[in-house]
Amino acid sequence: MTISTETIKQIIRPYGDTTGDAMVQVSFTLPVPHGSRAAAAALQLAGKMGLDPASVVHSKAMGPDFTFFIVYGKATHLIDYAGISVPEGREYPLLTPQQVNLAIRTVLGRELVVVGACIGTDAHTVGIDAILNVKGFAGEKGLEYYREIQVHNLGAQVEVSELVARAKACDADAVLVSQVVTQKSAHLHNTKQMAAAFAEACGLGRPLLVIGGPRFDTVTPSDLGVDRIFGKGTTPGEVASYLVHALLPTWSPS
């Protein structure tokens, strides 16, 4: 007899100190003066968030018009863990700088050209510099350190048109763009604008477009028209390995 996997459920609840107690903790601010009425409002909000019973363990006035709450409560929602698929991990192997250099030499037979920039009004070059500068990040040297990678770091506040022109002029294989500022979704807007400009200028022959920044967790590459998004904590080695994977798919490290 076969059992369909859909029929096997694995129900889980949050864990405080006892299996199944479903206890969670939240904190928030309400724009009302501190007092018993504010606490009642906080409890009603907790209830609507699915915490039942809930208790306000701390409330504090922040000026005359705001109150801060810490609330504990029992979550009434259930999660079927069996129905949660494993998110995709890194789809390529992590290579050493030597392996990356060897791959480029073997398959490409010339230096791999990377252009990097912060675009739009974003002046925060820390991210792109961490990936590109020799100094690197988290103990790993940046792409400038890779003998077979030619790096052009254009720096901060580069116009999209300038980026496209420079990428074409040096025949870039890949363009790396970092975006930190998220106010009014500038990071998403700028990235889409850049992808559209490359599509228009280069068509299908456009370079690989890689975007990095701490706040791209709610979008996919295809939403933005780029090939890959890297988040917070990405190391230069991960980026270099990805470039080999995406640009030199025939190579394998064995």
Next chain:
Amino acid sequence: MKLDLDPEVVAKARRLAARAAEPIIELARTHTTVSVERAVLRLAGVTGADADGTPWVNRLVDAVRDQVGLEHGVALPVFHALRDDPRELVRARFTIPSGADAVRARERARAAVGRGIARIDRNRADRNLLLGKHGDPEPPWIYLIVATGDIYEDIPQAQAAAREGADVIAVIRSTGQSLLDYVPEGATRQGYAGTYATQENFRLMRAALDEVSGELGRYIRLTNYASGLCMPEIATLAGLERLDMMLNDCMYGIIFRDINPRRTFVDQRFSRQIHARAGIVINTGEDNYLTTADAVDAAHTVIASQLLNERFGHEAGLADWQLGLGHAFEINPEIPDSFRLELAHAQLVRELFPDAPLKYMPPTKHMTGNIFAGYLLDAFFNLAGVLTGQSILLIGMMTEGIHTPWLSDRDLALENVRYVRRAAGALAEDFRPAPGGFTVTRARQVLAETVDLLDRVADDGLLTAIAQGTFGVTRRPADGGKGLDGVVAHADGYYNPATELLEEGP
């Protein structure tokens, strides 16, 4: 002194910093920039912008430059051409006057710029009056940031922060501003991760803080950023609108914003002359180096840069009480003795610059998203601050790196620092590192490395050191970066009434 530093080593470090700074000072004395010249016109009372939003000072300086060049400065040709209506000036034919015409133009320029400087002097006197009237808070001053992009949202947030305990309010600038080669005009309601620095925004915020200072019985200081391509003009506007502290580092723009080194050093000297006259405390940006470099390996680059900032500041007329030298609590908390290393560094800075209002910056690099661990790290930062007698504490946010601070983040951060001040505010008195112990040894090692580095910088030249990536591990060649085309060597007969008046002193 707790670290028992060898005074001869300290003196040597200062001598080397002075030697490294000298060629740069000479460069700054013999060159001007488009922004220095625009600042002269701002002091002379030129305000406003054309219909496209281009400030008149930019229009005028560009016109002078196109017609006769900037080698003689903008004051002579502009005041020679000035008739009754200043608006006619943009259509004027500029010439460099000679003889009696030159004398007359010089006198008129000096008188007009003198009125701007007199306004700066009045603001300084007003600040002293208000400090007496409302009261000057005890150090460490609590420094909080507001940054909504909209000056009319910033104002109530700044007032709320002052009521919650902030002594200093910094309005973070829009991230795009450092690379703009003009200062926007008027009150602004949209910016990216900050609010544009404009004369009107300065005026509005200063007035709002004066109001809340009266209410609280404590003078609330206002800070902005004299950095980027318009550093001299923003310094001037700060003096004209009675700002109290200005971020003004000698190398920050070069390293972190890729602004040309020569441009930065020329602009910086003029800005600091204004700050000196205005009684403004500058804040330097050494903390930033540690966001790219390792805070242990690069500790000596912070000290070296502070000594350079001190030398450049003194030369421009700043007194020790105006040198808010920066440093930061950025050592990886995973390494053993990280807190002791922080104490060694912070105490070293305190003892090297006993009269400077040191600005101590909270952890950012090792704030991981674990807000609870972050809150603990911020408490250790506050403790290191009071234990080593730091003067200005920028208050760390547990949500650093996640989002711009929420109201509750700021409130919790203030609760944290208030607790540490209450519980351990006077602990500096009891803090006596063991002679020859870990803290003392580490501080001496950092000082020795600083001397070695400054020795190399003095020999090779500061511009070469910057080009080699000595500071913030970022290489910036002397002819690279933005703004070099705005640097002009003085011709014989260059005239700048602002520099003349500032160097004469009040």
